[in-house]
Amino acid sequence: MEKIARIDMGAQGGPRVTFEPVGEYAGLGGRATTSIMIAKEVNPLAHALGAENKLVIAPGMLSGSAGAMTGRLSVGCKSPLTGTIKESNAGGQAAQVLARIGYAAIVLEGKPEGDDLYKIIVSAEGIKVEVDNSLKLMDNYPLVEKLRAQYGDKVAYMTIGSAGERMLYAASIACTDPELRPTRHCGRGGVGAVMGSKKVKAIILDDAGMKMRPPKYPDKFRDANRKFVEGLRKHPVTGEGLPAYGTNVLTNVINEAGGYPTRNFRSGTFEGAAKLSGEAQAELEIKRGGTATHGCHRGCVIQCSGIYNDKNGNYLTKQPEYETVWAHGGHCGIDDLDVVAELDFLDDNIGLDTIDMGVAIGVAMDAGIIKFGDGEGAIRLMKEEVAKGTPLGRLLGCGAEITGKVLGVEKVPVVKGQALPAYDPRPIQGIGVTYATTTMGADHTAGYAIATNILKSGGDVDPLKVEGQVELSRNLQIATAAIDSTGMCLFIAFAILDQPETFQAFLDMLNAFYGTELTGDSVVELGKKVLSAERDFNARAGFTKYHDRLPRFFYTDPIAPHNQVFSVSDEEMDQLYNW
Amino acid sequence: MHVTVKLFAGFRNGRIPIEETELPEGTRVIDVVNRQTIPVNEVGIIMLNNRHAKLDTELVQGDILALFPLVGGG
Ligand code: SF4
Numbered sequence: 300m301e302k303i304a305r306i307d308m309g310a311q312g313g314p315r316v317t318f319e320p321v322g323e324y325a326g327l328g329g330r331a332t333t334s335i336m337i338a339k340e341v342n343p344l345a346h347a348l349g350a351e352n353k354l355v356i357a358p359g360m361l362s363g364s365a366g367a368m369t370g371r372l373s374v375g376c377k378s379p380l381t382g383t384i385k386e387s388n389a390g391g392q393a394a395q396v397l398a399r400i401g402y403a404a405i406v407l408e409g410k411p412e413g414d415d416l417y418k419i420i421v422s423a424e425g426i427k428v429e430v431d432n433s434l435k436l437m438d439n440y441p442l443v444e445k446l447r448a449q450y451g452d453k454v455a456y457m458t459i460g461s462a463g464e465r466m467l468y469a470a471s472i473a474c475t476d477p478e479l480r481p482t483r484h485c486g487r488g489g490v491g492a493v494m495g496s497k498k499v500k501a502i503i504l505d506d507a508g509m510k511m512r513p514p515k516y517p518d519k520f521r522d523a524n525r526k527f528v529e530g531l532r533k534h535p536v537t538g539e540g541l542p543a544y545g546t547n548v549l550t551n552v553i554n555e556a557g558g559y560p561t562r563n564f565r566s567g568t569f570e571g572a573a574k575l576s577g578e579a580q581a582e583l584e585i586k587r588g589g590t591a592t593h594g595c596h597r598g599c600v601i602q603c604s605g606i607y608n609d610k611n612g613n614y615l616t617k618q619p620e621y622e623t624v625w626a627h628g629g630h631c632g633i634d635d636l637d638v639v640a641e642l643d644f645l646d647d648n649i650g651l652d653t654i655d656m657g658v659a660i661g662v663a664m665d666a667g668i669i670k671f672g673d674g675e676g677a678i679r680l681m682k683e684e685v686a687k688g689t690p691l692g693r694l695l696g697c698g699a700e701i702t703g704k705v706l707g708v709e710k711v712p713v714v715k716g717q718a719l720p721a722y723d724p725r726p727i728q729g730i731g732v733t734y735a736t737t738t739m740g741a742d743h744t745a746g747y748a749i750a751t752n753i754l755k756s757g758g759d760v761d762p763l764k765v766e767g768q769v770e771l772s773r774n775l776q777i778a779t780a781a782i783d784s785t786g787m788c789l790f791i792a793f794a795i796l797d798q799p800e801t802f803q804a805f806l807d808m809l810n811a812f813y814g815t816e817l818t819g820d821s822v823v824e825l826g827k828k829v830l831s832a833e834r835d836f837n838a839r840a841g842f843t844k845y846h847d848r849l850p851r852f853f854y855t856d857p858i859a860p861h862n863q864v865f866s867v868s869d870e871e872m873d874q875l876y877n878w
Numbered sequence: 879m880h881v882t883v884k885l886f887a888g889f890r891n892g893r894i895p896i897e898e899t900e901l902p903e904g905t906r907v908i909d910v911v912n913r914q915t916i917p918v919n920e921v922g923i924i925m926l927n928n929r930h931a932k933l934d935t936e937l938v939q940g941d942i943l944a945l946f947p948l949v950g951g952g
Pocket of ligand 1: 368390391593594595596599600601602603604788789790
């Protein structure tokens with residue numbers, strides 16, 4: 300990872316590739332690389348779909364090494380959905396392969412004129428940018444099939460579906476999993492629209508002839524990695540719960556806690572939750588010959604994913620995540636896992652964020668376009684409207700905020716234009732602080748207060764009270780920004796926050812790899828540095844503390860069963876970045 | 879008294895997932911855990927009527943108790 304490739308898609312005479320040493324971005328990775336580069340190089344007032352925006356693709360600090368869990372990829376840009384800086388993170392094979400080829404970042408710049416569509420082939424020999432108009436308006440599954448016929452199965456693919464080409468604000472970038480399925484998405488914030496604006500349909504990453512990145516101290520690295528893996532295996536969340544049930548184990552937990560937003564945030568419990576639960580999902584997957592345990596990239600030892608087959612035992616989609624099951628399920632009053640799985644497949648295929656897409660459909664239900672609970676109607680909206688790019692489909696595909704505005708809905712659950720995920724901030728106050736204050740727009744992963752509020756992992760803060768929530772969210776946001784930079788999957792947090800020896804093993808891996816002497820404090824410093832760069836970008840883009848608020852209805856409308864509103868004061872929330 | 883006991887995730891293996899039972903007055907959460915032969919140190923989350931509760935919380939008529947191992951996601 301010693302070099303950066305810049306691809307000027309708008310260069311005179313066609314796209315031009317230049318290479319440079321990693322320079323001032325040395326020692327960074329993942330979110331640190333994307334956010335610090337975007338904050339420095341992109342005019343915050345630029346239009347997100349314009350030539351001035353950049354799309355930075357960066358593997359994490361440990362990606363491409365033999366270390367476990369290190370295959371997470373960061374994609375950064377100014378977001379068309381939120382207008383803020385954006386880091387969108389995905390698994391799949393791309394990060395490992397890109398890191399092994401030797402790039403700290405691939406940066407797409409500029410914007411071509413004309414209608415040609417491009418593909419980019421990155422290998423040990425260099426980078427080729429080729430016109431391929433035969434790919435136009437293809438969706439991800441058939442697109443990857445077609446590319447595989449030419450480039451084979453020993454590569455990783457990053458692609459956009461028709462949503463990205465149409466520059467819909469909820470468009471994602473798909474990364475292929477170990478079996479070459481386009482199922483792992485940089486979902487949030489419309490990063491797929493930015494790739495589409497630059498007319499890049501596919502990036503083919505080929506690491507033939509390249510080896511794993513060697514650590515500076517191989518023996519120490521191997522030793523630390525072994526201890527790290529032991530720690531993940533022995534923790535009940537990373538060793539048992541996530542492998543057996545995936546993230547959807549949360550449906551029952553959040554529903555029992557009264558924090559499961561139902562029918563566009565009208566209730567905190569859903570009568571159909573048991574049918575959507577991770578327990579039901581895992582049983583069904585196994586019964587139909589799929590699997591409830593699957594890794595999104597080689598080297599993942601937690602394996603929170605799975606394979607979801609249809610009634611006839613044929614592959615339908617990967618195991619839908621908790622947030623997907625909620626957005627397409629309870630949020631829409633739908634309690635049928637087969638409907639949710641089909642919608643998950645459609646999202647992956649068309650290339651859309653499952654959260655913003657599902658929340659938009661629920662908002663459209665609120666507007667009466669179809670009824671709550673109408674699974675067939677939801678599938679029809681996706682197939683007949685979104686996939687075909689009709690005017691209704693385009694507005695749905697631009698996410699919940701635009702859908703709500705156009706359809707005249709008052710209760711639109713978004714912060715900075717991005718849809719709230721699967722946890723109601725009224726009975727779970729800590730996650731509300733994260734939604735409101737993160738640099739990303741509403742995002743649960745940015746500071747996962749659910750762990751401490753509900754799951755009692757890494758501490759215990761009462762979800763119904765305001766005390767301690769700002770401090771909790773601050774600490775989690777800092778830690779997350781650092782973990783997102785290492786290339787490690789965020790789910791390691793359950794083990795490293797609970798088990799000091801596993802946290803030490805994580806530090807030892809970084810130190811043995813780079814020959815550094817990082818401590819817990821250095822990790823905190825890295826997290827703060829990333830957040831500061833992001834916050835600075837947002838300030839220059841026009842965001843103030845008054846944007847760090849939830850939609851008004853969370854402060855005025857209580858919901859059952861706790862009959863509580865969000866009550867962390869504005870003054871307290873404004874202290875989040877005061878460290 | 880009448881109490882509904884719900885078990886989730888791995889606690890369901892070999893046990894009844896949802897059960898309405900008659901329990902003697904004064905029964906605490908830990909007594910239910912023991913009756914279910916769940917090792918106490920494996921109990922991660924205790925929800926009683928949608929609120930977190932503790933092992934020594936006393937149950938009353940009509941309670942809905944949900945027991946989870948430590949689980950996570952996101
Ligand atoms: S735990 Fe899940 S999301 Fe994380 S790397 Fe493994 S499969 Fe991917």
